[in-house]
Amino acid sequence: MKFVVKTWHYKRFICLLEIIAVLLIGADMKKRYINVGIIGYGTVGKGVVKILEENKKIVIRKIGTPIHVKSICDLVPIDKSELYVKNFHNIIKDPEIDLIVVLVGGYEPARTIIVESLKEGKNVVTANKAVLARYWDQIFTTAQIYQRSIYYEASVGGVIPVVQGLSEGLASEEILEIKGILNGTTNFILSEMTKNKVSYEQALKNAQQAGFAEADPSFDVNGIDTANKLAILASLAWGGWIKVKNISVRGISDLNIEDVLITQDFGYNIKLIGSAQKTRDGVDLSVQPCLVNHENIFVTVENEYNAVMIKGKNSGDVLFYGKGAGQQPAASAVVSDIINLSKFIVTNTAGIIPDVVYDNRKKIKILPTGKSRASYYLRFTILDKPGILSKIFKILGDFKVSIANLVALPDIYNKDYGRVIIITQETYRQNLEKALKYINATKSIVKSVPFSMKIEN
Amino acid sequence: MKFVVKTWHYKRFICLLEIIAVLLIGADMKKRYINVGIIGYGTVGKGVVKILEENKKIVIRKIGTPIHVKSICDLVPIDKSELYVKNFHNIIKDPEIDLIVVLVGGYEPARTIIVESLKEGKNVVTANKAVLARYWDQIFTTAQIYQRSIYYEASVGGVIPVVQGLSEGLASEEILEIKGILNGTTNFILSEMTKNKVSYEQALKNAQQAGFAEADPSFDVNGIDTANKLAILASLAWGGWIKVKNISVRGISDLNIEDVLITQDFGYNIKLIGSAQKTRDGVDLSVQPCLVNHENIFVTVENEYNAVMIKGKNSGDVLFYGKGAGQQPAASAVVSDIINLSKFIVTNTAGIIPDVVYDNRKKIKILPTGKSRASYYLRFTILDKPGILSKIFKILGDFKVSIANLVALPDIYNKDYGRVIIITQETYRQNLEKALKYINATKSIVKSVPFSMKIEN
Numbered sequence: 001m002k003f004v005v006k007t008w009h010y011k012r013f014i015c016l017l018e019i020i021a022v023l024l025i026g027a028d029m030k031k032r033y034i035n036v037g038i039i040g041y042g043t044v045g046k047g048v049v050k051i052l053e054e055n056k057k058i059v060i061r062k063i064g065t066p067i068h069v070k071s072i073c074d075l076v077p078i079d080k081s082e083l084y085v086k087n088f089h090n091i092i093k094d095p096e097i098d099l100i101v102v103l104v105g106g107y108e109p110a111r112t113i114i115v116e117s118l119k120e121g122k123n124v125v126t127a128n129k130a131v132l133a134r135y136w137d138q139i140f141t142t143a144q145i146y147q148r149s150i151y152y153e154a155s156v157g158g159v160i161p162v163v164q165g166l167s168e169g170l171a172s173e174e175i176l177e178i179k180g181i182l183n184g185t186t187n188f189i190l191s192e193m194t195k196n197k198v199s200y201e202q203a204l205k206n207a208q209q210a211g212f213a214e215a216d217p218s219f220d221v222n223g224i225d226t227a228n229k230l231a232i233l234a235s236l237a238w239g240g241w242i243k244v245k246n247i248s249v250r251g252i253s254d255l256n257i258e259d260v261l262i263t264q265d266f267g268y269n270i271k272l273i274g275s276a277q278k279t280r281d282g283v284d285l286s287v288q289p290c291l292v293n294h295e296n297i298f299v300t301v302e303n304e305y306n307a308v309m310i311k312g313k314n315s316g317d318v319l320f321y322g323k324g325a326g327q328q329p330a331a332s333a334v335v336s337d338i339i340n341l342s343k344f345i346v347t348n349t350a351g352i353i354p355d356v357v358y359d360n361r362k363k364i365k366i367l368p369t370g371k372s373r374a375s376y377y378l379r380f381t382i383l384d385k386p387g388i389l390s391k392i393f394k395i396l397g398d399f400k401v402s403i404a405n406l407v408a409l410p411d412i413y414n415k416d417y418g419r420v421i422i423i424t425q426e427t428y429r430q431n432l433e434k435a436l437k438y439i440n441a442t443k444s445i446v447k448s449v450p451f452s453m454k455i456e457n
Numbered sequence: 458m459k460f461v462v463k464t465w466h467y468k469r470f471i472c473l474l475e476i477i478a479v480l481l482i483g484a485d486m487k488k489r490y491i492n493v494g495i496i497g498y499g500t501v502g503k504g505v506v507k508i509l510e511e512n513k514k515i516v517i518r519k520i521g522t523p524i525h526v527k528s529i530c531d532l533v534p535i536d537k538s539e540l541y542v543k544n545f546h547n548i549i550k551d552p553e554i555d556l557i558v559v560l561v562g563g564y565e566p567a568r569t570i571i572v573e574s575l576k577e578g579k580n581v582v583t584a585n586k587a588v589l590a591r592y593w594d595q596i597f598t599t600a601q602i603y604q605r606s607i608y609y610e611a612s613v614g615g616v617i618p619v620v621q622g623l624s625e626g627l628a629s630e631e632i633l634e635i636k637g638i639l640n641g642t643t644n645f646i647l648s649e650m651t652k653n654k655v656s657y658e659q660a661l662k663n664a665q666q667a668g669f670a671e672a673d674p675s676f677d678v679n680g681i682d683t684a685n686k687l688a689i690l691a692s693l694a695w696g697g698w699i700k701v702k703n704i705s706v707r708g709i710s711d712l713n714i715e716d717v718l719i720t721q722d723f724g725y726n727i728k729l730i731g732s733a734q735k736t737r738d739g740v741d742l743s744v745q746p747c748l749v750n751h752e753n754i755f756v757t758v759e760n761e762y763n764a765v766m767i768k769g770k771n772s773g774d775v776l777f778y779g780k781g782a783g784q785q786p787a788a789s790a791v792v793s794d795i796i797n798l799s800k801f802i803v804t805n806t807a808g809i810i811p812d813v814v815y816d817n818r819k820k821i822k823i824l825p826t827g828k829s830r831a832s833y834y835l836r837f838t839i840l841d842k843p844g845i846l847s848k849i850f851k852i853l854g855d856f857k858v859s860i861a862n863l864v865a866l867p868d869i870y871n872k873d874y875g876r877v878i879i880i881t882q883e884t885y886r887q888n889l890e891k892a893l894k895y896i897n898a899t900k901s902i903v904k905s906v907p908f909s910m911k912i913e914n
Binding site for chain 1: 622779809
C-alpha cells in the first residue's frame with residue numbers, strides 16, 4: 001500500500017512536469033493520436049488492422065483522436081513492409097508508442113513482451129489467455145507498480161464483453177458463481193455429436209473442416225483452454241489469483257456417442273462447462289462435460305458460440321453470449337479494447353486506477369475436489385447375471401450415494417452384457433469416486449470402468 | 458466543435474490552477490472520497506443505499522476511495538433524517554457533491570434535475586428511461602458542453618450491462634441490429650399465458666400479485682416502456698437521436714389466449730420484442746408481440762428476465778440476459794454506475810471524453826413502417842360457407858402477400874364459423890395491412906377483424 005502511495009506521488013511529480021511543459025512550450029495535454037504497436041501478425045492481427053482501417057470514423061467519434069498503427073512485429077516479414085519491425089524490443093522501447101497489442105500465443109516470449117512493455121510505461125492489449133492465467137500475479141503486480149493498464153477482453157469468450165461485464169457491469173456485486181461454455185471448438189464438436197449423431201472422432205474432423213478446430217486440438221478438447229479462461233474470470237471476480245492447477249479439469253475426448261444419445265432421452269444435452277462457485281468451504285472449481293437439461297439456456301448455445309452466466313448476490317443470473325471462435329469476433333474484441341483503453345491514454349490516466357483489483361496477499365480458499373457436491377449420470381456395462389444390480393445398489397448405498405432415477409437396458413452390441421443408467425441424488429464427489437472404484441474393483445460386476453458425468457442444475 | 462476546443466482550454470486552465478493549488482497547499486489531486494446525493498428515495502433508492510453500505514470494501518478496492526452518501530432528497534421525510542434534504546436544488550447546488558443519483562420517475566422534475574445538475578458541474582446517474590428517451594438531445598448536449606458524464610445502465614434491461622456492452626464492449630463495431638425483450642412486466646404476463654394457459658387478464662393479475670406489474674400497468678403493456686428503452690439503445694448505437702415517435706409501437710393487451718395456444722402448435726412462443734434494424738432505406742424500428750420459434754434463444758427468456766441481442770458487422774450476434782425488473786437488480790445496476798463513474802471522478806476526467814457519442818446535427822434516416830418486411834401469422838374467423846377461402850387467397854395474392862403455411866379449423870366456440878391460420882412469406886407491412894383491411898371490408902368473408910402478428914426470424 002505504501003508503495004502505491006509513493007508511485008502516486010511520483011506520478012504527480014511527472015504530471016507537474018507535463019503541466020510545466022505545457023506552460024513553456026504550449027504542447028497540448030490531450031494526445032493528438034494514439035500510436036499502436038502490434039506484436040504477432042496472424043489472422044487476428046490482420047483482422048485488427050483491417051477493422052481499425054475500416055472504422056477510422058467510429059474511432060475518432062469515440063475518443064476524439066485517431067488510432068495509428070505505427071509498427072508491426074512478426075517472425076516473418078509481412079505485406080505492410082513499411083510497418084515491419086523484426087525485433088519486438090524495438091516496439092517496446094519506441095517512445096512514440098502508447099499501446100502494444102500482444103497477439104503472440106503460448107507462454108514465451110508473450111510473458112516477456114507483456115511485462116517488459118508495462119515496465120517501459122506502455123499499456124497493453126492481449127488475447128493470450130494462457131499467459132494471463134499462468135502469470136496473473138506477475139503481470140498485474142507489474143501493471144500496478146508501473147501504473148499501466150492491460151486489457152484482455154478477447155482472451156475470454158471471443159467477442160463477448162464478459163471481462164468488462166464482470167469487472168464493471170457488475171462492479172457493485174459480490175460474485176457467487178461463474179459458469180460458462182468457454183471454448184468454441186469443444187462446443188462445436190458436442191453440437192455435431194448431438195445434432196448429427198456422429199462419433200467424437202467424426203465430429204472433430206467436421207470441426208477441423210469448418211475451421212473451428214486446429215490440427216492439434218489437444219488444448220481445446222482436454223479442457224485446458226476452458227480452464228485458462230475460467231482461472232481468469234475467477235481471479236477477476238474474487239480479487240486474488242486462482243490458478244489453473246486449482247481447477248479440476250476433464251475434457252471431452254473420452255465421450256461416447258452412446259452417452260450423448262442416452263442422455264438426450266433423459267432430457268439432457270452434453271456441454272463442456274467451466275464452473276466456479278463460492279461455497280462456505282472454498283471456491284469449487286471445475287471444467288468437465290456436464291448434462292444440461294433442455295430448458296436450461298445453455299442448451300441453446302450451439303456450435304462455435306460461447307456463453308457465460310455470472311450470478312451476483314443482488315443481480316441474480318446475468319448471461320453473456322456470442323461467438324467464441326473465429327478471426328473477426330476475436331479481432332473485434334481486441335479493437336474494442338484498444339478503443340476503450342485509448343480513452344484513458346488520451347487523458348493520461350490509463351492505469352492510475354487499476355482495472356484489475358488484485359491483491360497478491362489475498363489467498364482464496366479452494367474447495368477440495370472431493371468435497372464438491374452434485375448429481376451425476378452413471379453408466380455401467382454389467383455382466384448379465386442375477387444379483388448384479390443389488391450389488392451395485394449396495395455399494396452405492398454404502399458410500400452414501402442415493403439413486404434418483406434408474407434404467408436397465410440390454411446392451412445392443414452384446415447380449416451377454418446389460419447396461420444400467422443411474423441418475424444420482426446430490427452427493428460428494430469423493431463418495432461417488434470411491435463407490436465407482438469399489439464397483440470396478442469388485443469381481444464379476446462390471447465389464448468396463450463405470451462412466452460418470454456431472455448433472456448441471 | 459470549436460466550442461469543445463474552447464472548453465477544453467478552459468478545462469486545462471482549471472487543471473493548471475488545481476496543480477498550482479497542489480504545489481502551494483499540498484492538497485492531493487486524488488479525491489479522498491466521492492460525495493453522492495440521491496434524489497428520489499423509493500425502493501430502488503433504498504436498495505442503492507443498502508448496497509453501498511454493504512459493499513464499502515468492494516468500493517474501496519475498486520476505486521481506492523470511499524463513496525459517501527451525503528444527502529437524500531424525497532417528497533416526504535425519510536428514515537435517515539440526518540441525510541434528508543427537502544429541496545433538490547440544495548443537492549444540485551451543494552459544492553461538496555460530486556455525483557447526483559436521479560431516481561425520480563416521469564418527465565418533470567426529472568429533466569430539470571438532470572440538466573441543472575450537469576450545468577452545476579455534477580455527474581449524474583439515473584434509471585429514468587422516459588426522460589432520457591424524450592430529452593436525449595438536451596441532456597447529452599448539456600453533458601458535452603459542461604463536460605460531465607451521465608450514466609444510465611439501470612434504465613435499460615434492469616441489471617443487464619447492455620448500455621456498457623453496446624458502447625464499450627462492442628466499441629469497434631458497426632451495429633447492424635438490436636433486438637430485445639426489454640420489459641419484465643410484459644414478459645412475465647406472456648410467460649404466464651404460455652405456461653399456465655390463462656387469459657391476458659388473469660396473467661396480468663398474477664404479475665401484479667408477484668410484484669412484477671404495477672397497479673396501472675399501461676406504460677408496460679402498451680409497449681411504451683419497451684419503446685423508450687429501444688430509443689435509448691438505438692440512439693446510442695447510431696450516434697443520433699432516435700425518438701419514440703419514430704418507433705411503430707403495439708402492446709400486448711389485445712392478445713388472446715387462443716393465439717398463444719395455436720402458435721405454440723406451430724412451434725412458436727409469443728414475446729414482446731423491440732427491434733431496430735439498419736436497412737438500406739433507413740432504420741426499421743418497432744415494438745410488437747412477435748412469434749419466436751422454439752429454437753430461438755429468446756424463448757428461454759422467461760418471467761421477469763430481459764434479453765438484448767446486438768448484431769455487429771464483425772461480432773455477429775451478441776446477447777445479454779438477466780433480470781429486467783425488481784428492486785435489487787435495478788439498485789445493483791445503479792451502484793455499478795456509481796462505481797464506474799467514480800473512477801473518472803477520482804482522476805477529474807469524468808465527461809472529458811463524452812461517454813455517449815452524440816452529434817445533434819446527425820439525422821438518422823428512419824424506414825417508413827409500411828416498408829418493413831417480415832413474415833406474419835394471420836388468424837381469420839370466417840363465415841363457414843363455400844368459396845370464402847378462395848376469396849381470402851385472391852385478395853392476399855392481389856396485394857402480393859404469399860402464403861407459406863395454412864391450416865383451416867372449425868371454430869370451437871361456434872360451429873357457424875371457421876378459423877383460418879396463415880403463415881405468410883416475407884412481405885411489406887403496407888401490403889399486408891392493405892390486404893387485411895380489404896378482407897375486413899369485403900362483405901361476407903370474416904366475422905371479426907383479422908388478427909396478425911409478426912414472425913421473428
